Amino acid sequence: MNSSARLKRAIDIAGALAATVLFAPVMLAAAFFIVATMGRPVFFRQKRTGLNGEIFTLLKFRTMRQGAHLPDAVRMTASGKLLRNLSIDELPQLWNVLRGEMSLVGPRPLLPEYLPYYTAAQRRRHDARPGITGWAQVHGRNALTWDEKFTLDAWYVDHATNRLDVLILLKTVHRVLSRDGINERGSATVTPFCASDLKQSGLA
Numbered sequence: 001m002n003s004s005a006r007l008k009r010a011i012d013i014a015g016a017l018a019a020t021v022l023f024a025p026v027m028l029a030a031a032f033f034i035v036a037t038m039g040r041p042v043f044f045r046q047k048r049t050g051l052n053g054e055i056f057t058l059l060k061f062r063t064m065r066q067g068a069h070l071p072d073a074v075r076m077t078a079s080g081k082l083l084r085n086l087s088i089d090e091l092p093q094l095w096n097v098l099r100g101e102m103s104l105v106g107p108r109p110l111l112p113e114y115l116p117y118y119t120a121a122q123r124r125r126h127d128a129r130p131g132i133t134g135w136a137q138v139h140g141r142n143a144l145t146w147d148e149k150f151t152l153d154a155w156y157v158d159h160a161t162n163r164l165d166v167l168i169l170l171k172t173v174h175r176v177l178s179r180d181g182i183n184e185r186g187s188a189t190v191t192p193f194c195a196s197d198l199k200q201s202g203l204a
Contacts, residue, residue, distance in 0.1 A: 002129040004147060004161070004162065006014060007162055008162055008165065011162065011165070012097050012103050012104050013097075013098065013103070015071055015097075015104050015119075015169075016094045016097040016098050016104065017098070019058065019094055020094050020098075021096075023091055026088060026091065027061075027088075027091050027092070028182065030061050030083060030088050030091070031061070031088075033079060033083075034062055034079065034083075035060060037077060037078075037079040038062065038065065038077055038079060038080070041062060042061065042062060043059055043060065043062060044059075044060045044062040044063070044064075044089075045058070045059060045060075046058050046059050046060075046111075047111070047112055048109035048110060048112070048130065048132060049109055049110055049111070049112050049114070049126060049130075050101055050109055050126070050130050051128070051129045052127075053115065053123075053126045056096070056102075056109075057098060057103040058109055059092040059095055059096060060089050060090060060093065061083055061088060061092055062080070062081030062089075062090070063076065063077070063079075063081070063084050063089050064076050064080055071107060086176070087134060087176045089117065090132055094132070097132065100129075101129075101130075102130050102131060102132060103129040103130065103132075103162065104130045104131060104133070104165065104169065105132075105133055105134060105155060105164075105165040105168050105169060106128045106129050106130045106131030106134055106156070106160075107125040107128060107130055107134050107135075107136070107153035107157070108131065108134055108149075108153075109130035109191065110193065111193075117193065120188060121154055122153075124154055124157055125150065125154065125157060127157050128156065128157050128160060133152065133168060133169065133175075134152075135152045135153065135156035135164075135168060135173040136148070136149040136152035136153055136156075137168075137172065137175065138171035138172055138175055139152055141175065146193050165172040182191060
């Protein structure tokens with residue numbers, strides 16, 4: 001690990017610890033809110049792909065009812081929508097940062113099921129530790145197409161610096177406050193990535 005990477009990791013640890021202390025009352029309130037409106041479990045756990053393609057378990061606050069066979073629009077609760085709109089559901093990922101599975105800034109971690117569909121260029125997003133926020137998130141988040149997200153992720157991998165990370169964190173604050181791009185237009189969340197996306201973009 002070079003000096004820049006060590007500094008980034010130190011910033012991640014310090015930032016995640018500070019954010020955990022700062023947002024502890026918010027996270028505690030969110031946990032009680034979820035139990036009161038949706039019941040248990042409080043947390044949503046899901047396998048995601050991290051640095052070098054390694055699989056880890058991502059942690060979020062639960063925002064949907066149980067029942068994977070139902071559409072997201074049906075499973076999404078009013079309380080869950082509120083947590084998503086305020087990006088409070090993402091706060092448990094601070095634990096993933098402290099564990100070294102994620103960074104504060106990097107390409108968003110995606111499902112392992114997507115791995116067979118990536119082009120060589122798209123797979124390069126795994127050359128960086130995934131982040132709670134990233135270059136794609138401050139340029140449109142879920143309002144972007146998959147192709148646009150992957151292009152922005154690749155740009156970040158090529159140009160990542162600690163100075164750029166600070167800029168992304170500042171831009172993230174604005175994005176969260178403005179609530180831009182939380183969901184894909186016309187969708188309760190975001191359309192899953194699949195082979196058809198590659199064909200439509202001419203990348204397959």
